[in-house]
Amino acid sequence: MAEILANALRFHVQRLPAAETPGSGGAGGAGVPVVFLHGLVVDNLSSFYCPLALPLARAGHEVVLYDLRGHGLSERPPSGYDSGSAVRDLVALLSSLGLDGQPVHLVGNSYGGTLALHTALARPGLVAGLTLLEPPLSGPWVENMVDTLSVAALSLEDSPVPAELSSLRLRKAAKLTAIADALLNRTTLIDDIASGRTFTPADYAAVGCPVLVVCGEHSELVPGAREFVRTASRGTLRILPGLGHDVLKEPGGVLRESVLAHAAAVRRAAGAGALSA
Missing domain, CATH: 3.40.50.1820 (Alpha/Beta hydrolase fold, catalytic domain)
Incomplete structure (x- = not known):
């Protein structure tokens, strides 16, 4: 590493x-x-x-x-x-x-x-x-992915799930959920993907x-x-x-x-x- x-x-x-x-x-x-x-x-x-x-x-x-x-x-x-x-x-x-x-x-x-x-x-x-x-x-994949990520972002915002997973000692799941929340709700990832050009x-x-x-x-x-x-x-x-x-x-x-x-x-x-x- x-x-x-x-x-x-x-x-x-x-x-x-x-x-x-x-x-x-x-x-x-x-x-x-x-x-x-x-x-x-x-x-x-x-x-x-x-x-x-x-x-x-x-x-x-x-x-x-x-x-x-x-x-x-x-x-x-x-x-x-x-x-x-x-x-x-x-x-x-x-x-x-x-x-x-x-x-x-x-x-x-x-x-x-x-x-x-x-x-x-x-x-x-x-x-x-x-x-x-x-x-x-x-192009349709990009639109579908943006929609999927947007829904996931809403479900993770202020969600108690990461803390609950940690309390159950499900550390890997808690870590992945926290990373997803941070990427989707505290970065420009969704907007950047939505604005990207498609291939021709x-x-x-x-x-x-x-x-x-x-x-x-x-x-x-x-x-x-x-x-x-x-x-x-x-x-x-x-x-x-x-x-x-x-x-x-x-x-x-x-x-x-x-x-x-x-x-x-x-x-x-x-x-x-x-x-x-």
Whole structure:
């Protein structure tokens, strides 16, 4: 566990070194760090740790996980929850970690996938590849999420629930509830999400790196994912049967193997590009 100062904020970061494997040397090597971006409000870096982060590190990839601004153990300022600030946070964090001189592979879950795509569009030279897990890409999702978060904010305002959970020694639930209350009622997060721009087909066409999009079979986000892979030149869609928005809970290892294969392909492509440069 570490605290890193970036963009004038303290971020909670965990960094997993790449294990040495027979395939991790040579061109590309472990030289494309995999950086994880989690979802909104009650999510944090821990959701990636066992399903994907450890397997990627064991397969020879350097891994960086961090709590987004205001989430988990990172600092919670009152404002700056728009996508532009998130991109600046990520760029500054990579610089603080000494990783600003090389492209990275971004893995984003849910809203983290949105931020990963914003980063690829704003800083294409920084992103060697994308893995987007259940990414909300369409305008209706944004409207629905804002409505959902607004209702949650009202239910948490001046609520006795965190104190009651603490009295029952349900510390983790109490902590997550308190974080949700602080984010929704004492920051500009909802307004920043509501004012954010939605993606267009032109945005999808502008993404030049290899992209793996993963959705659950029953997810309402599948149509947006299909539109993305129809338009992006290097997009691939994987549908996981029997699941909805909870693809990180996929029990059979299909998600893990799909992400490992894509990460290896991104590393090979980056190595080939370095040799031809």
